[in-house]
Amino acid sequence: MPETVTPSDHDLLRGMRDGDEAAFTALYRRWQGPLFRYALRVSGSPALAEDVTQEVFMALLRRNEGYDPSRGEVSSYLHGIARNLARRRIERERGHLPLADEAGPDDPLADLVRRERTDLVWEGILGLPLHYREVVVLCDLQGLSYEEAAAALACAVGTVRSRLHRGREQLGVRLRSARTLPAAEAVPRMTR
Amino acid sequence: MSCEDFEDDVVDLARGEELGPAERTEALAHAEACLRCAARLEDERAVTSGLRAFAARTAAAEAPARVEAALRRALRDPEGLDADGSAAVRPSRAGVLLLLAAAAAILAGIVVVPPRVGPLYDRAPAVLPAGSPTSAAVQEAAVGAGVGENSEFVSLSYGEDLRDLDSLQVVSVELPRTALGALGWPAADSAQTGSVKAEVIVGHDGVARAIRFVD
Numbered sequence: 001m002p003e004t005v006t007p008s009d010h011d012l013l014r015g016m017r018d019g020d021e022a023a024f025t026a027l028y029r030r031w032q033g034p035l036f037r038y039a040l041r042v043s044g045s046p047a048l049a050e051d052v053t054q055e056v057f058m059a060l061l062r063r064n065e066g067y068d069p070s071r072g073e074v075s076s077y078l079h080g081i082a083r084n085l086a087r088r089r090i091e092r093e094r095g096h097l098p099l100a101d102e103a104g105p106d107d108p109l110a111d112l113v114r115r116e117r118t119d120l121v122w123e124g125i126l127g128l129p130l131h132y133r134e135v136v137v138l139c140d141l142q143g144l145s146y147e148e149a150a151a152a153l154a155c156a157v158g159t160v161r162s163r164l165h166r167g168r169e170q171l172g173v174r175l176r177s178a179r180t181l182p183a184a185e186a187v188p189r190m191t192r
Numbered sequence: 193m194s195c196e197d198f199e200d201d202v203v204d205l206a207r208g209e210e211l212g213p214a215e216r217t218e219a220l221a222h223a224e225a226c227l228r229c230a231a232r233l234e235d236e237r238a239v240t241s242g243l244r245a246f247a248a249r250t251a252a253a254e255a256p257a258r259v260e261a262a263l264r265r266a267l268r269d270p271e272g273l274d275a276d277g278s279a280a281v282r283p284s285r286a287g288v289l290l291l292l293a294a295a296a297a298i299l300a301g302i303v304v305v306p307p308r309v310g311p312l313y314d315r316a317p318a319v320l321p322a323g324s325p326t327s328a329a330v331q332e333a334a335v336g337a338g339v340g341e342n343s344e345f346v347s348l349s350y351g352e353d354l355r356d357l358d359s360l361q362v363v364s365v366e367l368p369r370t371a372l373g374a375l376g377w378p379a380a381d382s383a384q385t386g387s388v389k390a391e392v393i394v395g396h397d398g399v400a401r402a403i404r405f406v407d
Contacts (some may be wrong), residue, residue, distance in 0.1 A: 016267075024267050028260055036255040046253075053255040057263050121246040140243045141250075146210060165203050172239045 009074035013067055016060065028057055031078055034142060038079060039086045042137045044126050048093075052085045059085075072151030079144065079152040083134060090130060124174040132167030139164050193222040198229045206236030345393060345402040360401070361394045 007015075007026065015023025032053055039049035059081055067077050125133055138149040139160070146164075150157045201219045204211040211219070223230045366387045393402040 019267070021264065021267055025260070025264065028263060032259065033254045037250060037253050040253055041250060049253075050255055050259060054259045054263065058266065061263070061266060119246060119249075121242045125246075136243070140207070140240070141247045143247075161203075168203055168236065168239050171243075172235050175239065175242060176235070 010067075010069060013060070013074060024057075024061075027060075031075075032057075034075075035078060035082045038082050038137060038142055041122075041125065041141050042083075042086055042130075042133055043090055044122065048086065048089050052082055052089065055085050056081045073148060075144065076148045076151035079138060079142065079148075080154065083138075083152055087130065087134070120175055120178050121171075124171045124178070127174060128167050128170055132163050132170060135160055135163040136167040136171065140168075193218050195222075195226060195229055198222045198226070199232070202229070202232055202236050206233060206240045208240075345391075345404045363392045363394055364406075365390050365392060 007023070009027065009030070012023045012027040012030070016027055035056055036049050036053045039052035040046060043049065056078060067074065071077075125136060128136065134153065135149060138144045138152060139146065144152065146157045146160045149160045153160065198219055201211060201215060205216060205219050205223075223233045366389050369386055369388050389406045391404050391406060392400045394400050
């Protein structure tokens, strides 16, 4: 019985660039979830996450080159594109990012976001400076190694380590102070 | 191990990754002997625990199916892509909400289109190609909304056929020129002031589907 071989990300990327729709679909289905979650977690906005996910793959369709295997895994490459797109949008739309209110009441994603936005951890993450927030999301939520995160952010591994250290330190302070407030004051803010 | 060395390792220790067995044993031994570092480790473990719980709760979030559909259409229709790799000029869904907030400033008029009647809906269905800013469906809907056949509306939705909607409204709005960049249009010169007028096609669900600037 022939063995089924799962194509690598690199194979799928190459197939996609040759116009193979099956390769594109497989690559998309493998990566849309992680990329959507990255953008959602770092921004708090499902609309921005949707845009970023689409734009990452549109960028892949437009470019004939761009991925260099010697610079890291496809995961780092895709997260790097998503990071740049999300960062540009977060900085441009500061204070105007829509949350889940645009979606209908029966949208499970909107429900999830509404519920989680009241969570102290997400509030704490979204309150971090963006360069710390990106590293905390990449390493602690997306599960990238220091090396993968460094490739996505185009910085040194040491920079990732120090940003993660400081980001978590700030997050810890925020969580501790929120938890020691009287209940009425500890209600998380819904706007940034 | 000194407290300073412990501080260098405490994040890796709490995350349970990236630290070799020997370093881990040494760091744990230090925490057992040092109350301050033990408390520091507990704090980091609490952060790790909170982050992991949050990651698990949001692990099922995925892009809506319309994104894949739009991308596959774009793959089949490479004409809709920019050859130079530059970003397509497409207003963002997030930016549209900013636009609608600005619309509250000046609401000049509303035209309501009756649901699924008239020749607008009798024609063969047209598909909105992703990456193609204008489309037959948008223009037809614009005509149906009474804003003229020559309207250059830009689609704001991914591959949605406006003729599937029960009703449409055209809302005239005015917004600061500086807001154009946030909507995904080529960034306006920051020195430019004043406002621009636009018309937005809004579905019965209140979501904007297309826009055109009228000056």
